Amino acid sequence: MTVITYSRFSGINVQEENLMNMLFGKDSQYNALITPIANESEPLMIYFGLTLAQIINVYEKEQIVKVNVWLQLRWYDYQMRWNPDRFGHLESIRVPPEKVWTPDLVLFNNADGNYDVSYRANAVISSEGKILWIPIAIFKLTCTINVEYFPFDQQTCELRFGSSGLSASQVRFGWYATENSMELSDYVTSGTWTLLSAPAEIRIVKSPDPPYDSRTEMVFFMIIQRRPLFYTINLIVPTMMISLLTVTLFCLPSDAAEKMALCTSILVALVFFMLLISRILPSTSLSIPLISKYLMFTFIMNLLTVCLSVLSLYLNHHRVLMHTPVPYWARIVFLHTLPTCLFLHKPHDFHSVDKRREPLINSPLILRKIKTRKKKLPREMNYLIEQFLERSNDIKYISQKIAANTEEMQIFNDWKYISLVIDRIQLFVFLIVTFIGTVGLFVQIPKLFESQRDAI
Structure with missing residues (x-):
């Protein structure tokens, strides 16, 4: 499989230039602000996964948890398809995320008001129209700290992700790789907290007010227990x-x-x-x-x-x-x-x-x-x-x-x-x-x- 990286400062060959012009040139009608839904009666399926890299800190006084995570997103864009034979057998390319439509995912229980990711990595587009985007983020999330058994306490924190403007009839979530769980292959052990388990679930939240639209949420749990030796x-x-x-x-x-x-x-x-x-x-x-x-x-x-x-x-x-x-x-x-x-x-x-x-x-x-x-x-x-x-x-x-x-x-x-x-x-x-x-x-x-x- 041949992969190229697109950059306005790097030189590209004729096939690559023709492909970029076809997808994002002046003659293209592609708009990164429009949700790529081919059929209005069917919602866009976004396969979502979360990789926990590190529990940076737990602020018990403010009841805030700071984590380092990787968001794993994959969806289908019918406008991003091409025939690899016409463009020198190019099967995938990498483009900046600003050039394509990306899900407007937000962490609902954000604690510092910074809803954007820390590093916007390039999006990988395949010739079949599948887009893979893995940004890196450092989030501060609110978590109710139960201190009844301090310093032998156990806490359960949630990371609630969802679309800020799209309902469940427009966007739905599925599992990226690991079903009903958070990805922990790159997790770095914390010296203060023990990660007991990291389950996940998909919720359908219905609005109590008209027009009674519902939205889809991806909820990831972190069940952590304090290491009590220091205290x-x-x-x-x-x-x-x-x-x-x-x-x-x-x-x-x-x-x-x-x-x-x-x-x-x-x-x-x-x-x-x-x-x-x-x-x-x-x-x-x-x-x-x-x-x-x-x-x-x-x-x-x-x-x-x-x-x-x-x-x-x-x-x-x-x-x-x-x-x-x-x-x-x-x-x-x-x-x-x-x-x-x-x-x-x-x-x-x-x-x-x-x-x-x-x-x-x-x-x-x-x-x-x-x-x-x-x-x-x-x-x-x-x-x-x-x-x-x-x-x-x-x-x-x-x-x-x-x-x-x-x-x-x-x-x-x-x-x-x-x-x-x-x-x-x-x-x-x-x-x-x-x-x-x-x-x-x-x-x-x-x-x-x-x-x-x-x-x-």
Whole structure:
């Protein structure tokens, strides 16, 4: 088969010149603006295919997908036929697309307003009147981004092609090469998205308004799934580590003021990650991402931790509680029942003090005996006894003071132990709730552990 390229700057032989003059010369009645329909009762059949070359980018914030595609178009033009024997056995020629009629195809869900192709390749015309045109285009198309399972989400985007001015009675579409599918032989794998499948279909859309004309659309689907490795390492793992960092709060002493500083630092880190996610994902209210739910859940748990840490510090440092005995119900619950369930040692009870060790020097019986025998003792001995009795009052005061301090210290230790029990309750509750929330997050994600391979 002989193929020539027509150009106004290149030299052509006599047969080629005669052919071009016959098809596009002054004597030709061909008009590139008129649809080449030989019979008005039959629509022009356009065989349409789409080759996906690359998914350039997915803009989640704007809900726009940028792709590089090749349009494959073939149709029949009855005015473009010739006898190859008359023109040196020329069976096909290449001409600029402006010289022949080309379908006015547009991408209906275009996002940037540029409906024309990026590179208008030459059209190949055969001697039988068949025209093949494969332009190259970079399209930006609108695609609704569902971020519920981000970053393990799966998106379905459409490329809806159709004629802008011709109805279904004038133009209809057929499959170029691959039926009900997009051509993927030249697809370049994306590092961000996995192409699962690329089906296609032909739709007949009827107009709801008079004259109720219908149009034909070629719809190509791109079912893509995000590769989550980047977001898992840079977003999910740090978030889980920060949530588990809260456990260290309960390992600090109950009276340590550094607990509040650590709680505040964790809250600031969680707010930072929430703002980071809000800058990546679209501002939609249709669905809330699971990662946002998990961050909000961790944020609420840390707020409760701050409140309970304040309560723990209050129990340790409030001076009024140092003089207020622990109520009977609190003593039963926090000092006797919960420590066994929480694997804590029970506090030592200081109330059982041996009464026999209390000083009995100033008892009335001893004083009476000393006074009766005082007259029988020498003078020096009586003097020593009087001094001893005077010092006994000081000893009694000191012993009462020690007993009061011991009771006050016991009350303080009881409240301190109650704060320790509250911290241990927080530890177990936080671990259980965090584990359930984390597992529940991954369980809700569909097809999480399936292998991610491109359709090609």
